Amino acid sequence: MIDKVVHIPVLLDEVITGLSLTKDEVYVDATFGLGGYSKSILNNQNCKVIAIDRDPLAKVFADSLKKSHADRFYFKKGRFSELGKFLNELKIYKVAGVVFDLGVSSPQLDIKDRGFSFKLNGPLDMRMSSEGPTAEDFLDQVEENTLANIIYELGDEVYSRRIAKNIVNQRSFNKIKTTGQLADIVRSAIPKKKSRIDPATKTFQAIRIYLNDEIKELEEGLIAAEKALKPEGRLVVVSFHSIEDKIVKNFFYKCLRNTSLSRHLPELPEKKPSLEILTKKPILPCAKEIYINKRSRSAKLRIAKRTRFSSSFGEFA
Numbered sequence: 148m149i150d151k152v153v154h155i156p157v158l159l160d161e162v163i164t165g166l167s168l169t170k171d172e173v174y175v176d177a178t179f180g181l182g183g184y185s186k187s188i189l190n191n192q193n194c195k196v197i198a199i200d201r202d203p204l205a206k207v208f209a210d211s212l213k214k215s216h217a218d219r220f221y222f223k224k225g226r227f228s229e230l231g232k233f234l235n236e237l238k239i240y241k242v243a244g245v246v247f248d249l250g251v252s253s254p255q256l257d258i259k260d261r262g263f264s265f266k267l268n269g270p271l272d273m274r275m276s277s278e279g280p281t282a283e284d285f286l287d288q289v290e291e292n293t294l295a296n297i298i299y300e301l302g303d304e305v306y307s308r309r310i311a312k313n314i315v316n317q318r319s320f321n322k323i324k325t326t327g328q329l330a331d332i333v334r335s336a337i338p339k340k341k342s343r344i345d346p347a348t349k350t351f352q353a354i355r356i357y358l359n360d361e362i363k364e365l366e367e368g369l370i371a372a373e374k375a376l377k378p379e380g381r382l383v384v385v386s387f388h389s390i391e392d393k394i395v396k397n398f399f400y401k402c403l404r405n406t407s408l409s410r411h412l413p414e415l416p417e418k419k420p421s422l423e424i425l426t427k428k429p430i431l432p433c434a435k436e437i438y439i440n441k442r443s444r445s446a447k448l449r450i451a452k453r454t455r456f457s458s459s460f461g462e463f464a
């Protein structure tokens with residue numbers, strides 16, 4: 148099974164160029180997945196890579212990479228918001244680059260038992276770390292109004308109220324246990340119209356983001372990365388939907404201008420910019436990449452460079 152799963156790294160050349168790899172420096176791959184970025188970093192420069200992923204499957208691929216790069220590659224299973232703790236454990240205090248490739252990996256989507264996909268019928272799981280409550284547990288308990296708000300805010304779904312009502316109504320007859328059941332319930336709540344995307348797309352996205360606490364993770368992960376970067380260090384982020392991209396963009400501008408673009412981020416005590424933005428507009432995949440890898444089509448890459456001024460969020464304790 149494991150040897151059959153693949154993930155084509157998105158915007159790989161642009162990410163490697165964006166990191167501006169330098170000999171003997173340390174880079175963090177905050178979302179290891181199947182290790183596409185880590186492998187390329189190690190092959191392109193004689194540097195070290197610290198990789199993080201919360202998914203137990205990633206550890207399997209990391210163990211294999213460790214065999215060929217024992218002294219230059221380290222893997223930590225956990226959340227990227229824990230970056231500071233992981234660096235501390237490795238006695239590394241500053242790094243020259245951090246890359247995030249957000250969202251889910253291809254195997255997470257393609258293995259039906261992971262329960263992320265509305266295209267495959269599997270158990271309603273959706274947990275990246277395979278720990279904590281599943282999507283089935285969540286949908287069994289959640290209150291209708293709360294569910295509608297989650298689907299609206301994290302899925303940008305205008306039919307959120309109708310979908311939440313239908314879910315709560317259907318669960319009173321039968322427990323919702325599979326991705327197929329959920330997809331059908333969502334589809335039947337939405338007026339039929341021609342659309343390029345499956346009507347279940349936005350609701351699945353919203354439940355996944357909520358269950359994995361992806362918004363808080365991203366905000367805390369970006370702060371941890373900014374604190375860890377040395378002057379000139381690169382912060383490289385690939386996002387896949389507008390909610391993520393907006394958080395990344397707001398974060399970059401927050402560190403540049405010290406303005407309150409996001410209500411979620413703490414007010415900054417001083418005015419000196421901690422980041423310089425290198426991509427005024429996000430870099431997008433070219434037509435050829437989208438043709439080869441359809442999943443790259445919504446990717447947006449933003450890159451910033453750490454300045455010599457102190458961190459906007461304080462140093463690690």
Ligand SMILES: C[S@@+](CC[C@H](N)C(=O)[O-])C[C@H]1O[C@@H](n2cnc3c(N)ncnc32)[C@H](O)[C@@H]1O
Nearest residue numbers: 156178180181182183184200201226227248364
């Ligand atoms: C798009 S994939 C990365 C693919 C990788 N760049 C590659 O080339 O194989 C995203 C990965 O990030 C992981 N992930 C998402 N959020 C995370 C978080 N908060 N902490 C750690 N890992 C996370 C997922 O488990 C998934 O494996």
